[in-house]
Amino acid sequence: MSSVPVIPRSPAVAALRSPGVARLLVLSLVARAPEAVLALLFLLRARDLGGSYALAGAVSGIAGVGMAVGAPLLGRAIDRIGQPVVLAASVLAASVAMLAAALLPDTTAAWVLLPFALVAGATQPPVAACLRALFGRIVPDPAVRHAALAVEASVQEITFMVGPLVFISLIAAHDPALGLGVAAVVLFAATMAFAAAREPREMPASGVRRTAGDGPLRRASIRALLAITVGLGVMFGAAELAITAAAEDAGNAGAVGLLLAAYCLGSLVAGLTVAHRGPGGGSPERALLRLVLLCTLGHGLLAVAPSLVLLAVGLVLAGAAIAPLFTVVYSLCGQLAEEGTATEAFTWLGSGLYAGAAVGAGLAGLLVNASGPAAAFAAGAVAIGIAGVAVTPFRRVLRPAAAPD
Structure with missing residues (x-):
């Protein structure tokens, strides 16, 4: 049979x-x-x-x-x-x-x-x-x-x-x-x-x-993940302001909503694809740095988009690295946070995003006034790139098998 x-x-x-x-x-x-x-x-x-x-x-x-x-x-x-x-x-x-x-x-x-x-x-x-x-x-x-x-x-x-x-x-x-x-x-x-x-x-x-010095940030692994989310926050804050400025410069302020939707769409589709396929092979810290690199390159290309249509296409592509990157960050956080500190560890990542976004929006405002939207897009790309470079020497502490750090 x-x-x-x-x-x-x-x-x-x-x-x-x-x-x-x-x-x-x-x-x-x-x-x-x-x-x-x-x-x-x-x-x-x-x-x-x-x-x-x-x-x-x-x-x-x-x-x-x-x-x-x-x-x-x-x-x-x-x-x-x-x-x-x-x-x-x-x-x-x-x-x-x-x-x-x-x-x-x-x-x-x-x-x-x-x-x-x-x-x-x-x-x-x-x-x-x-x-x-x-x-x-x-x-x-x-x-x-x-x-x-x-x-x-x-x-x-x-x-x-x-x-x-x-x-x-x-x-x-x-x-x-x-x-x-x-x-x-x-x-x-x-x-x-x-x-x-x-x-x-x-x-x-x-x-x-727990006291402030006894929380999840005492672990180098969680501090490394926080650095990534701060970089992401700066990138988001700069990109959102740059998108608005680009639409206004093109004489089509009403396109802001569609451009932001394109940004979200790329992330949504890519994240669901990752969820469907499951985690790939290789170490999670390498996946993290690879996705940071893709974020950097994708957002850097937004600075040279010659039209709103191509900017929308670029936003879909740039957004495609975001949800997969968050997935790796959250997965590592859950594995590496000390028992009894997981919720606080996750909230620190959110705080990093909020703080980074505020800095990114402020920086982008200055750059848009001085040089235009392209400079703001480039600043966002540089921010997440710097975060990746800063974390690279500490990538070993992001290996779940070597969680004590």
Whole structure:
């Protein structure tokens, strides 16, 4: 009797069929959508209250600073006492701050938004970091876990596309206060649903109170991954501003949305392809540096795109390295973080992105004024390239088999 050949199942399908993965992924994406537009929502609300662009920018910036500073503190608390309690407390504080800012009378001075923006940013619940830490527990197979991280890194691009469309274009553009209020309600509902799920409730807590010097950054491997995410943040901040400037210079400011969508599309498709095929052979640290090189080259080529059409094509190609790179970074972080520090380690990577993006946007603004969009694209490429060069001498500490460092 002939045997029926077994057709290997896609690691991505296996990941999504793992208990709880698809459900938690959807909840986390909904919870992350308001965070993706938080700074912009506060900027629009400040303008709505009559604030200048300078003041509105300060309000937006303070929200970003809050997110960068608050996330590791919340991650440390989650590692110590568990996900549900910290997520519930943080989302309550964030939602109240956002609703209070939305309900301020129209006669309120715009500067009053500053403390609300700071609190809302600092208490944004780190749902993404919680999900990645959960994958280490609920997806025991390394190949399937790698696929789960690849799917998560890919579909978060949908959050960056849908969030601005729903909260900004459809709501806040007409009523900034309503946009901020709706975002607060969505954030609260989705985060509470995530926190109430069985998997976060069963995630063990370390019970260990750690000091700043006793956290995940004491490991050289996590510091190396942080350097990569800072470089990525600078690259993102510079690229987004350069895209906007390039569209305006071409006399087609309305093309910004399509160009950003092309950027996200390349990342989405490439990430899902990686998830479907599973992790390739070779060492993960080599894959990391190879993807950093592709990011550098891809973003460098954007500086010489002669038209918006070719820029869109270049953005698809440049974006194709992003989700695969994040997949490797997140996979290594989960493997290399000391037990009981995984959530904080993931939040540090997010803080690196926030901080880098702020630097990248500021630097790109100066370069666009001085030389044009091409210089800003080139600066983003140089930033991620420098991060790769800085990490290369320490690549051995990124080998999971040699995790103690």
